[in-house]
Amino acid sequence: MKCSRCKAPAVVSLPSHHSAFCEACYLDFFTKQVEKGIRKQKLFTHEDRILVALSGGKDSLALVYELQLQGYNVTGLHIDLGIPSSSAPARNSTEAFCTKHNIPLLVKEMEKEGLAIPMVKERLRRPVCSACGKIKRHFFNKIALEEGFTVLATGHNLDDEIARLFSNTIRWDIPYLGDQGPALEADDEHGGFIRKVKPLWRLSEWETANYAFLRGIENHYASCPYSKGASFTFHKQVWATIENHMPGRKIDFYQGFLERGQPLFAQASEKQSDPLHPCQRCGFPTSAGVCGVCRIREALAEGQ
Numbered sequence: 001m002k003c004s005r006c007k008a009p010a011v012v013s014l015p016s017h018h019s020a021f022c023e024a025c026y027l028d029f030f031t032k033q034v035e036k037g038i039r040k041q042k043l044f045t046h047e048d049r050i051l052v053a054l055s056g057g058k059d060s061l062a063l064v065y066e067l068q069l070q071g072y073n074v075t076g077l078h079i080d081l082g083i084p085s086s087s088a089p090a091r092n093s094t095e096a097f098c099t100k101h102n103i104p105l106l107v108k109e110m111e112k113e114g115l116a117i118p119m120v121k122e123r124l125r126r127p128v129c130s131a132c133g134k135i136k137r138h139f140f141n142k143i144a145l146e147e148g149f150t151v152l153a154t155g156h157n158l159d160d161e162i163a164r165l166f167s168n169t170i171r172w173d174i175p176y177l178g179d180q181g182p183a184l185e186a187d188d189e190h191g192g193f194i195r196k197v198k199p200l201w202r203l204s205e206w207e208t209a210n211y212a213f214l215r216g217i218e219n220h221y222a223s224c225p226y227s228k229g230a231s232f233t234f235h236k237q238v239w240a241t242i243e244n245h246m247p248g249r250k251i252d253f254y255q256g257f258l259e260r261g262q263p264l265f266a267q268a269s270e271k272q273s274d275p276l277h278p279c280q281r282c283g284f285p286t287s288a289g290v291c292g293v294c295r296i297r298e299a300l301a302e303g304q
């Protein structure tokens with residue numbers, strides 16, 4: 001197999017783009033896809049201060065590496081969840097990576113916040129992922145605003161976005177569909193939501209994994225012991241079958257949604273969603289009187 005651009009031996013085959021690439025052309029292809037994703041959705045500019053959420057996995061590390069290469073002003077943020085078997089390797093690999101590549105890094109420890117995930121799991125006595133997700137989103141937002149960043153970037157890729165879109169669609173969740181996309185605007189009016197962006201939205205998991213491999217991005221990622229049965233895994237499998245039969249359908253479906261579906265759902269959800277206002281305890285925006293994280297703190301205090 002030869003590179004579709006320069007005819008050197010190819011190392012990566014991409015059926016969805018009807019192409020194969022040698023190493024140099026593949027890295028260039030990846031860069032161009034990220035550039036295009038940023039430009040098409042007007043995600044940010046070189047003037048922005050970008051906080052990149054770093055889990056320690058290859059997607060977020062590949063993202064911060066590529067953005068730094070493109071000359072953006074990036075800082076990493078790692079949330080240490082305090083999970084014995086997975087948090088230490090995730091934090092170590094994030095810290096080592098950022099030191100090696102001279103990327104400034106902030107680390108927030110949930111244990112110090114009284115929100116170590118194993119303890120939350122034990123006390124709440126229900127599946128912990130939803131609480132964990134709320135906690136992470138809360139601190140991403142809080143730290144981004146407090147430290148004066150203008151945008152928060154996450155390493156979600158096309159497969160993550162498609163799985164989420166599929167899940168929102170089969171439930172016809174209008175507010176979620178109205179909010180879904182590579183950019184979620186800031187909301188200063190209701191106590192403060194940072195602008196959130198997903199610059200890898202045009203690239204699949206496979207494409208990002210190849211990039212990470214070719215760039216020598218090492219991650220010693222141990223999967224979370226509570227991740228069994230994560231809801232999106234099945235949706236990703238369904239979409240792998242569709243893409244296999246119809247290469248290119250994933251990106252077409254997602255772009256079609258952004259152009260023709262999302263604006264309609266956004267309009268409809270304005271009528272449906274509950275208004276936001278500052279949380280009575282912490283001041284961050286919520287549609288209830290007290291936000292999800294403050295309610296978790298209250299439930300933990302009651303369970304003591």
Ligand code: SF4
Nearest residue numbers: 129132133224226227
């Ligand atoms: S799988 Fe683990 S890290 Fe992910 S949301 Fe669930 S508890 Fe949190």
Ligand SMILES: [Zn+2]
Nearest residue numbers: 003006022025
């Ligand atoms: Zn080539």
Ligand SMILES: [Zn+2]
Nearest residue numbers: 279282291294
């Ligand atoms: Zn709150």
